[in-house]
Amino acid sequence: MAFAWKTAGISYLQYAQICARAVRNALKEEQRVIAQRRDEQGLKFAKWEAGKQGEVKNVEFLRSE
Amino acid sequence: MNILARTVRAATFASGKPLASVRFYAQEATAPSNILRLNFALPHQTLYRNVDVQQVNLSSTSGDMGILANHVPSIEQLRPGVIEIIENPNTTQKYFVSGGFAIVHPNSSLDINAIEAFSLDDFSIESIKTNLAEAQRIAASSASEEEKAVASIEAEVYENLQKALTKSA
Numbered sequence: 001m002a003f004a005w006k007t008a009g010i011s012y013l014q015y016a017q018i019c020a021r022a023v024r025n026a027l028k029e030e031q032r033v034i035a036q037r038r039d040e041q042g043l044k045f046a047k048w049e050a051g052k053q054g055e056v057k058n059v060e061f062l063r064s065e
Numbered sequence: 066m067n068i069l070a071r072t073v074r075a076a077t078f079a080s081g082k083p084l085a086s087v088r089f090y091a092q093e094a095t096a097p098s099n100i101l102r103l104n105f106a107l108p109h110q111t112l113y114r115n116v117d118v119q120q121v122n123l124s125s126t127s128g129d130m131g132i133l134a135n136h137v138p139s140i141e142q143l144r145p146g147v148i149e150i151i152e153n154p155n156t157t158q159k160y161f162v163s164g165g166f167a168i169v170h171p172n173s174s175l176d177i178n179a180i181e182a183f184s185l186d187d188f189s190i191e192s193i194k195t196n197l198a199e200a201q202r203i204a205a206s207s208a209s210e211e212e213k214a215v216a217s218i219e220a221e222v223y224e225n226l227q228k229a230l231t232k233s234a
Contacts, residue, residue: 008214016164018215019145020180022222023163025196028189035181038109 101134102174103150105160107182112160113150121175122149123167134173141167143179145222147229159185161229163222190230197223 005015024035047054103121105113122131125141143165150158165179200223203216 005214005218008210010211010214010218015218016180018218019222020163022196022200022219023145023161023181023183023226026188026193026223026226027183028187028192031183031187032192035183 098173099134100173101132101136102172103177104174105148105150105177105179105182107179112182116152118150118152119154120151121177122147122151123177125167132167132169132175136169136173136175138171139169141169143167143177144225146225147185148177148179148182159229161185161188161226185230188226188230190227193223193226193230197227 010018021039024032024039027035043059044056045059046056099119100117101119101121103113103116103118105111120131120133122129123141124130124144124146126144127141130141143162145164146162148160148162150160152158160182161184162177162179163181165177168176168178170176197220200216200220204213204220206213208216
């Protein structure tokens, strides 16, 4: 019961991220605008081979709609 | 030289005790301190850094707890909820945290890490209500299991927020 999200296949990091986003969405307008900028984060990677950059891929680990 | 030695001896035995033992009673022996040292940090901001406080009340996955000085060392996973920091008998600060960890160290220091923490005044009761209704709608709908799980996490956050705000009002 305590960790219903865990059985749904959500990791702790994802859970923490969802909670943080919910808290940001509940703020008053002026704080919300500032806080929501912190929500935008991403990671992309590219493999370099023989001095040339390969295809750039986005890592969608921390989903942000 | 002889005279000096004799004066010292006279002084020593005047009180009936050797001088050395009279002087070196430890007056600064560490009495158990009643001060809790608090560190409270977010990824983007430090709210408390080595601040002496009286008590911290928080809600963890193992239950609500109040932490005073000399608390048993432990690590607690925080639930989305209120952290109440009693700095002194007259000043109490309340924050709503989204989740994180509290670490109680053996030397009466407490570290709290959270992702988001805001004072209760920063929340808008209207957006909590609309977000809660939306999250509950999704959780009860025929969305995918994962979407429903996300929505029920959000619903819990908003419910806790609502409780925290109505209690303080």
